[in-house]
Amino acid sequence: MRFLWKCAGGDRYLLERATYSDQIKYMCLGGIVFATGAMAGLAGGYAFYTIFEPRGSAIENPVDIQTVLLALFFGIIWGLMIFNIDRFIVTSTGKGDGTEAITIGELKSALPRILMGVIIAMTISKPVEIRMFKTEIDIKLREKQLEQQAEYQSKVDKTYADREKLLEKEFGSIAQQRNTLNGRIKAAEQAYTDNLMGKAGKIAAGNGPLSKALKSQLDDLTNQLVAFDKQNGEDLKELNKRKGELRIAKERERNNNEKIANGLDGLLERIKIAHEVSGFWISFFITLLFMAIELTPIFFKLMLTKTTYDYLAENRDELMKAEYGIEVQYDKYKDKEGIERHLTINHEAERIIFEKKMLTNIQKELTKYAVTKYKEREMKKIDDNIDSYIKPINADEQNG
Template sequence: MKLLWKAAGSDSYILQRSTYSDQVKYACLGGVVVATGFMAALAGGYAMYTIFEPNGSVLETETHWPTAIKAIIFGIIWGLIIFNIDRFIVAASGVGDGTEKITWGELGGAIPRLCMGIIIAITISKPVEIRMFKSEIDSALYAEQQELQKTYELNTRENFKERFIPLEAGLTNIENERNKLLARLTDIEAQYADEIRIVRPGPKAAALKTLMESLALKLENFDNERKPEVDRLKNEKLSLEQELSAELSKNQTVAAGLDGLLERIKLAHELAGFWISLFITLLFMAIELTPIFFKMMLTKGPYNYMKDNVRELLLAEQGIEIHYDYYQDKKGQERIKVEHHQAQKLIHEKKQLLVAQQKLNENIIDKWVQKEIDKLDTNLEDYITTSKS
């Protein structure tokens, strides 16, 4: 309970001497502050892990422990920061006018604290929101990654298509020329085979055989002549295919990069809808702003009066007097006057000491002057010097 009192920014020395109801009130107040810090630690750690985890398929569930350890450390630090800010906000908030009603004046004075609380609530709610809808977000994000990868792949193949065309055209032309020679050679071989079936092949068979040998030699020469060019075109095509494969792999990496915190928050809003997202944010705002409204609704109890009494005793012990509503400024606002009696006493003593010292110095100087005058009357020659020409 003492730890919760400290979390609420209250004085445990006074609360121990107060009523049980006051003790419970401030323990509950401290519990809300601790809970906010705990939720901030979880939200900050999860956001940190989501931002810095390695990119990949959103359906992969394996935990990256180096990033997880860093996220845990960051989450603890972030939770302590939010806890300290909340503790300051609650401690700096007064009890208001001491009634259960929240007046417009109290609300106006609490606006800066309310703004800070709203900002903190939003920063806590968004990571928690994307964790609540993680399954739905992962499914939608996976579909977006696949669509993006498909688009990148089509664009990449379209960009490489222009570079493949001349290589394929060159190989196709060489293959067509060879096929023509091969087709002609095959036709001559068929005609020759028909001729040699005759018992006594004639001059036509001899001519066909000569032509067949000539075409075979021509085909062999064609292959030998075009082999360097074919090898070059095939090597260039293979190199271009490897480059295309590398670019397609890059596209997969780029598509996998669509897994950041901003994209998840956007999908969470789209999937959950405006009202569900709003109610989740309002829930965390209620938790965050409860201590501020709670303090404005608190009625003054024994703890508050004893706290005021201790404050006045400390001021009196230090010689500090406060005059409330002492004067009005130019805008008509009541101002207080603070008198520091111990400081004024010390200043007065210092002034009197300086005045006395000044009087002593003046008296000393007067006495010294009178003494010198007496010496001058009796020993005038000692004070006269003459110059020799």
């Protein structure tokens, strides 16, 4: 109970002397503040793990122990930070006008704290939301990863096909001439084979004059190809080399396909899919739930009526003011805008300032008196022995 009192910013000394209902109220307030900090720690740790975990398949992705330890450390720090902010918000909210009704003025004064509470609630709700729908999100995310793989594969194939075409265009005339020669050689080989097999019209099978002529033509074309390769060997070698480099680079990019697709497994993508899976209303009500938890202490304090604890706190404050010589005259004057302001008088500070002023004045008077007496003494010395101040000039010294 005392720990939860501290969480709510309650004074233990006063609460131990207040009513039991006051003790329960502040215990409940502290419980909400502590629970919010704990949920923030869990949500922050899970968000940290989702951001920094090793990327892999959304379905088959083992837990990384090192990232878990880092996420635990971050979650504790994050939870303590949110806990401290919530504790400050609740402590600084005050009691409003001391009635159960929440007026417009109270809402205006509490608006900055309400906005801070809304922001904190949203940061807590989103990681919790993606954890609630993790199974559905994993399935959808895996589908997107597979789609990304197929899309990336298609882009890689098209890109490298275009690059190979550009390469062939660069060596276009050489490649075209060689392809033409290859085509003629294949045609000559087919004609020679058909003639030997007796498939060339009415000509009998065998190695006759026509076959020999076809064989001579085939040998001539083959020799032309050898000569062509010899003449353009360096260019052809460079063409084949660059084609091979393109194919190697293409395979390397295809191997990166899965790695790039697995990069979709991030916090932002999971939040987007969570909204798709749950729909607007479910996501809205989850966020609304955390907002209610976060903002409950603020509205709760605005609705509290004055109780024994409040009177004890006011008495303590007045006693401390009296002990240190502080007087507050409420609604003493109006400022330039016509708003009534309190006049604060620090009697102890004014006493010290008055003493300092008096001591300074006395010191001035004593200094003045001392200077006067010094003057009188010096004047008396001059009267008694004027020669010690004015020495006559000797006539000899004057002539010299």
